[in-house]
Amino acid sequence: MQLQLSTWPEVESYLQSSPGIIFPIGSTEQHGPTGLIGTDAICAEAIAKGVGEATGAMVGPTINVGMALHHLAFPGSVSLRPSTLIRVIVDYVSSLAPAGFSRFYFINGHGGNIATLKAAFSEAYHHLGSLGHSQNVRCHLGNWFMARGVYQLAKELYGDQEGHHATPSEVALTQFVYPEAIKTAPLNPEVASGHSIYSAQDFREHYSDGRMGSNPALATPEHGQRFYEVAVKELSESYQRFLAEN
Amino acid sequence: MQLQLSTWPEVESYLQSSPGIIFPIGSTEQHGPTGLIGTDAICAEAIAKGVGEATGAMVGPTINVGMALHHLAFPGSVSLRPSTLIRVIVDYVSSLAPAGFSRFYFINGHGGNIATLKAAFSEAYHHLGSLGHSQNVRCHLGNWFMARGVYQLAKELYGDQEGHHATPSEVALTQFVYPEAIKTAPLNPEVASGHSIYSAQDFREHYSDGRMGSNPALATPEHGQRFYEVAVKELSESYQRFLAEN
Amino acid sequence: MQLQLSTWPEVESYLQSSPGIIFPIGSTEQHGPTGLIGTDAICAEAIAKGVGEATGAMVGPTINVGMALHHLAFPGSVSLRPSTLIRVIVDYVSSLAPAGFSRFYFINGHGGNIATLKAAFSEAYHHLGSLGHSQNVRCHLGNWFMARGVYQLAKELYGDQEGHHATPSEVALTQFVYPEAIKTAPLNPEVASGHSIYSAQDFREHYSDGRMGSNPALATPEHGQRFYEVAVKELSESYQRFLAEN
Amino acid sequence: MQLQLSTWPEVESYLQSSPGIIFPIGSTEQHGPTGLIGTDAICAEAIAKGVGEATGAMVGPTINVGMALHHLAFPGSVSLRPSTLIRVIVDYVSSLAPAGFSRFYFINGHGGNIATLKAAFSEAYHHLGSLGHSQNVRCHLGNWFMARGVYQLAKELYGDQEGHHATPSEVALTQFVYPEAIKTAPLNPEVASGHSIYSAQDFREHYSDGRMGSNPALATPEHGQRFYEVAVKELSESYQRFLAEN
Amino acid sequence: MQLQLSTWPEVESYLQSSPGIIFPIGSTEQHGPTGLIGTDAICAEAIAKGVGEATGAMVGPTINVGMALHHLAFPGSVSLRPSTLIRVIVDYVSSLAPAGFSRFYFINGHGGNIATLKAAFSEAYHHLGSLGHSQNVRCHLGNWFMARGVYQLAKELYGDQEGHHATPSEVALTQFVYPEAIKTAPLNPEVASGHSIYSAQDFREHYSDGRMGSNPALATPEHGQRFYEVAVKELSESYQRFLAEN
Amino acid sequence: MQLQLSTWPEVESYLQSSPGIIFPIGSTEQHGPTGLIGTDAICAEAIAKGVGEATGAMVGPTINVGMALHHLAFPGSVSLRPSTLIRVIVDYVSSLAPAGFSRFYFINGHGGNIATLKAAFSEAYHHLGSLGHSQNVRCHLGNWFMARGVYQLAKELYGDQEGHHATPSEVALTQFVYPEAIKTAPLNPEVASGHSIYSAQDFREHYSDGRMGSNPALATPEHGQRFYEVAVKELSESYQRFLAEN
């Protein structure tokens, strides 16, 4: 059930049976010479819709821009500052909690969002609590790319060439979702790897084409479908466990 | 050309020929008993993609949540505070300006966003200027529902029953885009109208089902297509004039 | 009744009969070669005092500096950032609401304030609501220069030479209020017009002497008196309608 | 020379001979049963204009609302939060510094503003410095009520009955400026004194009519004139020393 | 070399040979019935001083209060909001970077700080970069309790009774540093475990005495010394690798 | 009783008998050629612990970094912006107030903190009040270097050579606390004095070695002990008066 395709009376009905909502969150950032700038948002959105179908959960609109400051030296990347993203999450949760939503499950497609989202969850609980709201609200972070089955499949299909950014697994998933947007470009077989992430300029100096140790040329739409199915299955179970927590 | 479906080298190429980018911005808010909560985002996104196709412009990902604080007493509505949305816009513009984007065209689907967006544009120019960036950046607000042809068509099709929120014109457009999500519900023929907008609670007290003087039952997908075509045509011309300004 | 010239017991008494207060808000910004930097604040303050006398309303102290970032390339201009002005308005409303003021009527002399003020009103309602205050507070924006009678009089007296900034109407009103401060300077009959407002530097490049299509040389103190009287009459009626709204 | 009554070319000329500007800053807060709510702003504005006449300094518009959170339990009081006032001052200084103003002299009428203004000056220097502006900007705080001659005159005229808030000296000065607004009310001869200032509620509990150890019934307009003259003389000298500092 | 015990000329000399500085960061939060509220700060500080001695690094003053919002339902806990802690870190880094410090190594004693610190590092790089500073600044997070040797030793000494908060390992380390402050109290052998962390109230409901699956009664000062030695050794190596990164 | 060396049940017990807590606050800033960068924090912490022992008060962890923006042109100085420090103080007070702490006594070692701390106290009262907390919270600022006995002793020992920054009195106190860190360096007998404090760059230009009119070579550890004893005695009395205030 998609929030954007529902009416408010339908949401009111939904809340009779569930306090849960899923928000896909991605990023808008370079993904190497062949990866789509929207990769993280595309993956998160597709999987979130799949989880919504599998579980009957309400799925909110995608947060398309996340925390990608370190990618800003590549054209087309867009980022919120962490302090901005924290406010955004606080506003989302504060908007929906008074209506009865109390279980917020974020399906995340971008490693760079993790720290800020965790910080934002803490800030949101505290914000609501200080305003005298029930402290019953809970947020959960579901990173599809860290799901056990996804990890195993990536290992099996790509081994070390999975890398850490612009990975074949995420590229494969976007190929499955948008087969019309499969890109090709020459990829230097020697790809930078192992350097920590600091400033945007530093990132570009060390990762000259944007990839981090990955070989996205290995991706296929068929792989993408497998990643999609594994991720939907695992995150659906995770969402249901989250709702069932005491 | 969609930013989310492009690679960073493609963006780099695009910037050789154009400094322009279009961002659809909507809202996630109640639209009466039959209107979709995502109406404003759906309309803005569809039209923005149409304008992108017509003009070759780069189209960024949709900003799905806007300034809808006055709708928060209806379940399912989500809003940023104006001060948050200002930060978000400043972050978007500041991310892309160093790469060479200098013409930001926001296709807006929600009247409630207008004031905050205008304030945000001022804050963004000043922010960039104070940091010593070129003061060459320009933002433009294109409200599809205020385009002359859209207004005339709504007048012609619906007269006074167009109303001011959850209007048949915007509902029609969503029916065109998502025919599978057309909703029906009994609509009281006596619909509230003419009350100013204050707090969320005050809004709900005066507009009990969420509509403001509108009769969305008049909407049809065919109308929606006509609105779409008129809006794409007018905003495409507006975008090109914006790029051509001296 | 002026707040600044009242005692707190007088305010306490006033609140027995009315929850309304008027705040004049202007700007401190260039107004062309002959217009006073304080034009917008002077006009708003004079009219607000007139409305206060006509209606018995409490009139607060003038907010002398508003949102004028686009004028900052001319010396003497002062501006708050929109995000600052929002905080200021939230603080004003939050200070007075607990005492019983619930109808805030801002008499505004500056077009550049409009967007930020509207955004600020939304933020203020939400702020009070989230703190558990009654959501009964209402703010209204009364732009004197957009009053119907003012507009018609300007059209009648100046036609197209009214322009959009440093207008003869506002200059006339300052001449009526401060006849000792009437300025003269050569005015180029070819005055820039029609360019949108972006950054401060862009503004100055396009509007080299600060005027926007106006001929303030047409202004006279007698005109100013007529504008004053029309504006006071119309805004007094508007204020009373605001108080009477259900 | 008043900024509000000047044109931008006049400001440009002024800057050829002086980098100095004076801002009166007051407060909008209860001043006991007979003191005007605008007392602090009225005094600061009158003295600032006097100093401007005596020294030829540019005088900016009055900052009418300051930091008066502890007075908010009395109706009619308005306050900025310290964090808001800091932003306001940073915005004022940042607006004018690029034009060439580098000596900001604040004539202050309210003890409660002192701490926040000093903090704001530090924040403003740092803000400008971090943006790469010249670090030549200086701010000075001139508290008229702490001028030596003012203090001595108050001691001489009122002794211990000067008190610390709603003092006869400041009331006298407002009587001199606004003789038409002299208020009378029964004043309890036993007036609270000596309690530290904490929250607004705590303040009202300890200072039930708003006065802090003062007997404003001693004030006369003639006294007010003497305070005015002493303050203008001392602050004029102080302003000139400030400009002359190496 | 401790910053607090150095003079500025000594710092100037130090910068000739190294751009590195270590900041211990802890937390001020409940650590169960027997753990010290300052546990995380005490551990971080002791280890940081040890690393400073081993490597000759400059060690800054301890950040005693971190992100511990979820512990606030236990008396004595103090926390910064994540958005505050981000500002604090940005201020630290921005203060020292212009002087020549460019390698900031945070020795962290509290898992709850990790997300916010990572977000803060990103915000700091971006802040400095947007101000035109060199983007050469790097921050590193060294969590002593996650060092491999520490982890192994805890496993070896305590097995599953190490738990996740108020652990015997951290308690042991405080016993080594402050043997005079060893506390005893009855500890329920059935200790809560496995519940995710949400709001402060939720935390206390699930972890009634503050421990998370741990048995701090196993701790001894001798263990503490072993943890100290292992942590100093590993983090010293980590610090030196950090400085040596290209 | 030190908060960092207590358990939460001990804090719970403490609150049965006292609502008071002491926070030492210092600064991390240059103190001339021989003064320790941590001087202000070291002094505040030592005295706070002494007051804690003398009065049985709970003593929180030291706030090591304060408002020292004007010292940032000397290497090793670290500062929070005033707006950051305000947030920090608000967070401290808001963390502890719900647990029952209502008397916050800050023992301050740095003149530059005073203004911001006072502003922060106002902001904290208002913050708590607006959230509906009891307005019973009180903060007090105890500046050890302004205690009467300290002032007299410094006058007696050093006369005019006490100066205003990097003073022999504070240096002496650090020598008493850290005799192993006594520094010597040639001190120019002609030391700058009398210049107001503006930006960091301006400060360094006028105070080339960081001292403000002081001769820290006069300091001895024995003096330091005397300052310590006087300060502990006076501030202990002050703390107890603060707790006893009605």
Ligand code: NI
């Ligand atoms: Ni990705």
Ligand code: NI
């Ligand atoms: Ni709509």
Ligand code: NI
């Ligand atoms: Ni104007």
Ligand code: NI
């Ligand atoms: Ni006063």
Ligand code: NI
């Ligand atoms: Ni711990």
Ligand code: NI
């Ligand atoms: Ni000091």
